Amino acid sequence: MSTSTGPQTRTWVWPDPEVTGPAAAVVEATPLVHCLTNIVVAGFSANVLLAAGASPAMVENASEAGPFASVAAAVLINMGTLTPEIERAMVAAAAAAGDAATPWVLDPVAVGALQHRSALAGELAGMGPAVIRGNASEIQALAGAGTGGRGVDSTAGSHEALDAAVALAGRTGSVVAVSGAVDLVTDGSQVIEVPGGDVLMTRVTGVGCALGALMAAFAGAGTPALEAAAAASAMLAAAGSRAAKGAPGPGTFAVRLLDEIAALAAAARR
Template structure:
């Protein structure tokens, strides 16, 4: 049995509501992630102090946590924010950057997974590392293709109740019962730092107030891929691509996403 997702409908909701997205992300990603969220139509906030992270998470429509540049004080803030989101029912997205690289990252990720993330988004090596199927790639880079993490993604989704998004040349999204594959993007996207981190924020914007978290996650990834395709048409290299990508996100509309009705497989 197949169903479909219409990304344009989800994008329209983001643009209409401009959700406030609370981001605890890494130092490298803050600026680009904020710009990406503004371009898609959301309202970004970069709040990482432990003293206010939990309180602010209760004010936001969604939360993202990225473990890219960990420190003990930031980990405390992540735990408090995720705990607050769990208490209030605020959707939140975990980005387990380079989770397989060090013991500290694995321990932190386990603590955060225990706080019921709504979505877990990572590359194939990161998703596999979360279920102890690989070493977790080379730093922040994946050494595995997205499809190689399918079994791990299904296992992680069924264990945690989260929607799991594995991103790469082809993206896969599953909630343990449904599965979507997203094609698109552009080869220059991995050449621009923090575009993956910024995607986590876009996922959060799409799942804010969403009735179907799985469908909203699929729509977010597909819209991102569509923007990458459009940006790549004129870009001459990573620098011009970065600027063109922001413009493409800002210019996304129903017309740009027409025909991108994604088929959903039941597994």
């Protein structure tokens, strides 16, 4: 553990008990995760949640999103593909989750370059998400320390965004998770580093978005936000490393990733 005056740093990897305990809690609780996510990744995110032992629901109607957020165990708000209808649904769900003390995760996809998207992300970040998860460029932009990446792709490494993540956590009171070659999760005073994974994870659409859903599931099973985000990251990193072994390409890898998440979830429960 770091003895510097900055945030204390530790490393989590599977199968450390800090990771397997929260994973087992998901299997035991089967949390209902309300996902307002983008059209590109909805199916994959649902399959990742099912593999981990959670129960996904994709309710995007603005009239239903608020009431459903009140009864779900957790909520994911992923800003990948915005429409006026889903924007209203996101704000309603965030407000209802706050009223019901339901943990929710904000994924500010592609924030920074577009003024409307950035304004909505700022509004949602001020509504009390338990976790804000993004790549390094997205976190820098949301923290006011950058202008965003290239579309959904980051142009910075995770450690380059650490200061921005710490500042954003301090300003919002949320845990901030930065995805990259090494994932970083911070509450402003602590930093958990999560190594692992594989480059094939960047060749399958929706892996990062599914991580946000997985973080919501871990929080919805009762694990505090910092540990939930870090444990979800460590589980996905371990599954990615295992799925990549012998995978000839991204198609096989995507299927194996779901299998490995399910295998890790089963192992955690034992």
